[in-house]
Amino acid sequence: MTARVFIPRDAAALALGADAVAAALAAATPSVQIVRTGSRGLFWLEPMIEVATPEGRIAYGPVSVADVPGLLAAGLLTGGAHPLRLGRPEELPFLQRQTRLTFARCGIVDPLSFADYRAHGGMAGLARALEIGPAGTIEAVVQSGLRGRGGAGFPTGLKWRAVAEAPGARKFVVCNADEGDSGTFADRMLMEGDPFALIEGMVIAGISVGATRGYVYIRSEYPHAIATFGQALVIARREGLLGAVPAFDIEIRVGAGAYVCGEETALLDSIEGKRGMVRAKPPLPAHHGLFGEPTVVNNVLSLASVPVILAEGAAAYRDVGIGRSRGTMPIQLAGNIRHGGLYEVAFGVTLGELVNQIGGGTRSGRPVRAVQVGGPLGTYFPPSLFDTPFDYEAFAARDGLIGHGGVVVFDDSVDMARQARFAMEFCAIESCGKCTPCRIGSTRGVEVMDRIIAGQQVEANVALLRDLCETLKFGSLCALGGFTPYPVMSALTHFPEDFQPPARRAAE
Amino acid sequence: MVADFEPWSRDRGAEIIAAHAVGEGAGLPVLHALQAVFGHIPDEAVPIVAETLNRTRAEIQGIVSFYHDFRRHPPGRHILRLCQAEACQSVGSEAVAEGVKARLGVAWHGTTADGKVTLEPVYCLGLCACGPAAMLDGRPLGRVDAARIDAALDEAS
Numbered sequence: 001m002t003a004r005v006f007i008p009r010d011a012a013a014l015a016l017g018a019d020a021v022a023a024a025l026a027a028a029t030p031s032v033q034i035v036r037t038g039s040r041g042l043f044w045l046e047p048m049i050e051v052a053t054p055e056g057r058i059a060y061g062p063v064s065v066a067d068v069p070g071l072l073a074a075g076l077l078t079g080g081a082h083p084l085r086l087g088r089p090e091e092l093p094f095l096q097r098q099t100r101l102t103f104a105r106c107g108i109v110d111p112l113s114f115a116d117y118r119a120h121g122g123m124a125g126l127a128r129a130l131e132i133g134p135a136g137t138i139e140a141v142v143q144s145g146l147r148g149r150g151g152a153g154f155p156t157g158l159k160w161r162a163v164a165e166a167p168g169a170r171k172f173v174v175c176n177a178d179e180g181d182s183g184t185f186a187d188r189m190l191m192e193g194d195p196f197a198l199i200e201g202m203v204i205a206g207i208s209v210g211a212t213r214g215y216v217y218i219r220s221e222y223p224h225a226i227a228t229f230g231q232a233l234v235i236a237r238r239e240g241l242l243g244a245v246p247a248f249d250i251e252i253r254v255g256a257g258a259y260v261c262g263e264e265t266a267l268l269d270s271i272e273g274k275r276g277m278v279r280a281k282p283p284l285p286a287h288h289g290l291f292g293e294p295t296v297v298n299n300v301l302s303l304a305s306v307p308v309i310l311a312e313g314a315a316a317y318r319d320v321g322i323g324r325s326r327g328t329m330p331i332q333l334a335g336n337i338r339h340g341g342l343y344e345v346a347f348g349v350t351l352g353e354l355v356n357q358i359g360g361g362t363r364s365g366r367p368v369r370a371v372q373v374g375g376p377l378g379t380y381f382p383p384s385l386f387d388t389p390f391d392y393e394a395f396a397a398r399d400g401l402i403g404h405g406g407v408v409v410f411d412d413s414v415d416m417a418r419q420a421r422f423a424m425e426f427c428a429i430e431s432c433g434k435c436t437p438c439r440i441g442s443t444r445g446v447e448v449m450d451r452i453i454a455g456q457q458v459e460a461n462v463a464l465l466r467d468l469c470e471t472l473k474f475g476s477l478c479a480l481g482g483f484t485p486y487p488v489m490s491a492l493t494h495f496p497e498d499f500q501p502p503a504r505r506a507a508e
Numbered sequence: 509m510v511a512d513f514e515p516w517s518r519d520r521g522a523e524i525i526a527a528h529a530v531g532e533g534a535g536l537p538v539l540h541a542l543q544a545v546f547g548h549i550p551d552e553a554v555p556i557v558a559e560t561l562n563r564t565r566a567e568i569q570g571i572v573s574f575y576h577d578f579r580r581h582p583p584g585r586h587i588l589r590l591c592q593a594e595a596c597q598s599v600g601s602e603a604v605a606e607g608v609k610a611r612l613g614v615a616w617h618g619t620t621a622d623g624k625v626t627l628e629p630v631y632c633l634g635l636c637a638c639g640p641a642a643m644l645d646g647r648p649l650g651r652v653d654a655a656r657i658d659a660a661l662d663e664a665s
């Protein structure tokens with residue numbers, strides 16, 4: 001029997017040399033069958049390669065080209081012993097502790113094999129949706145407790161119901177794959193590692209609300225996701241998942257490097273071929289969305305979670321999680337962290353568990369000083385708040401947000417005044433320009449931070465900074481301007497020493 | 509992977525615009541197609557895009573300037589993008605950027621004197637657990653330092 005070796009083609013694995021490893025292995029053993037998969041999401045072990053054995057898959061990693069001859073000599077193709085041998089991936093603590101529902105197939109299947117998709121539970125959700133009909137499907141999504149994974153956490157089922165009930169000549173399903181938050185990569189991993197799950201989720205959404213056309217808006221910074229998802233669409237049409245029955249098709253739209261286009265109404269303008277300007281709400285996209293028609297806008301993870309919810313039943317999903325945060329969240333551990341990667345788990349895990357137990361602390365080995373959760377508009381948490389459970393409401397209660405689930409760790413070399421300055425600068429760069437506080441206030445914020453950092457009239461400037469944050473918070477149409485105060489004020493509140501004049505800081 | 513952009517040609521430009529001006533909201537697809545071929549959005553292309561899409565020149569100009577991706581000037585043969593967002597900041601992306609700027613002798617958006625590389629900042633490549641991250645002509649690079657960037661640039665012709 002020819003040996004089968006699985007090597008990821010996920011962009012992060014490629015960034016760490018997966019293609020070169022695949023090429024070296026193919027050159028050394030031409031008979032080996034190499035299957036390119038998504039990533040399991042253990043990035044400190046990438047490129048992590050796996051070989052099929054009678055005992056299941058055996059993983060090795062991190063593998064470099066130089067390791068290939070030694071691995072082969074050690075019997076890689078039969079799971080032989082070697083210092084890089086990790087054993088069965090499912091038994092690695094990082095994976096064993098997870099509850100993989102949305103990411104059940106990612107890293108295991110060939111993302112472009114429809115046969116693999118079916119063999120690993122794909123299409124069962126759509127079958128169930130067709131059985132229970134549109135109303136039953138929407139009810140199941142409502143019952144599951146699924147909330148939008150893009151950041152705002154709005155109940156997905158209620159959104160679908162609003163679109164289903166809205167009158168419209170045509171309706172749309174728009175998938176938000178703009179994933180602009182630093183520290184997040186789950187959408188990318190899913191599109192590269194299990195694209196049919198997203199397609200199936202969109203088809204189910206389309207049938208449920210009566211839409212015949214879908215768009216996936218993918219950021220241009222993700223060329224591999226765009227390519228893989230595009231190939232998956234071709235296969236899905238051939239396999240009948242897209243096309244005539246059900247009458248639903250999907251088109252990819254590529255973003256152009258504007259963070260604000262992740263905001264759903266700016267995203268719709270962008271698909272319409274305009275500048276990505278945020279629209280005032282109401283009207284909601286559910287009533288007046290793309291080209292003025294009723295539109296579902298959902299994040300990749302929201303849509304890709306729907307097939308498993310239908311296949312396993314709403315109750316099974318609802319039964320995990322805490323409070324009003326039901327099901328699992330694909331959390332992304334990023335930045336200066338030892339064990340960075342994708343960690344899908346039931347809501348309720350604490351920030352401290354994520355950073356220290358699961359993430360293993362910093363990659364640099366220095367103490368953790370701050371953790372930014374929820375992207376560039378998210379709060380910086382000090383270790384004293386590490387008991388905060390991962391839950392929409394618990395984070396809100398501490399002036400934070402879970403956003404799209406990104407957790408970015410910083411060690412004690414971080415200067416929090418600089419991070420506050422960056423938050424203002426980012427807002428200034430990315431503002432759509434519609435609101436004065438956001439457009440002008442953020443630029444003022446950068447200047448104020450520059451003066452604070454230079455130690456000029458610190459008290460007066462800190463007071464000015466607080467005022468600016470108040471103005472941003474209440475005078476902004478969307479969360480770009482409205483939430484920029486979160487990183488700024490949390491830096492100031494939890495790390496006031498970094499805002500002190502340099503002389504006083506040195507004296508302390 | 510060589511970026512290998514073509515010099516502006518009116519005929520070629522018009523052909524690309526016509527090929528992509530299909531369906532609703534074709535603005536971004538048309539501009540992306542132009543930039544993929546010419547490396548930037550040539551001023552000469554704007555009136556043709558406007559006419560084809562039935563929009564004003566000012567509108568098209570406004571779209572080009574709104575989106576960070578669209579360049580107004582031709583770039584070098586290769587495009588090196590260094591992530592400067594928070595996750596990469598936490599592992600030293602600013603120092604990497606300063607080093608690369610000094611070695612190449614360019615500022616952000618600058619092109620080296622030999623026309624080989626254009627340097628651009630990018631705010632997140634989705635490689636946040638293996639930063640500092642970079643992308644050279646669409647090829648992702650993780651845990652970069654000056655040496656890794658140099659090696660990648662050496663491989664590029």
Ligand SMILES: Cc1cc2nc3c(=O)[nH]c(=O)nc-3n(C[C@H](O)[C@H](O)[C@H](O)COP(=O)(O)O)c2cc1C
Pocket residue numbers: 147148149150151152153154156176177178179180181259260261262263264265297298299300302303478479480
């Ligand atoms: C500035 C800004 C950027 C955003 N970026 C994204 C994004 O990249 N991806 C995303 O899914 N949602 C993003 N959102 C949230 C969307 O507006 C919207 O809530 C979401 O796409 C709805 O889908 P969901 O209910 O499935 O989360 C952003 C919001 C703002 C204000």
Ligand code: SF4
Pocket residue numbers: 260278430431432433434435436438439476477478479480481482
């Ligand atoms: S807050 Fe900023 S990004 Fe949001 S609508 Fe206003 S100007 Fe645009």
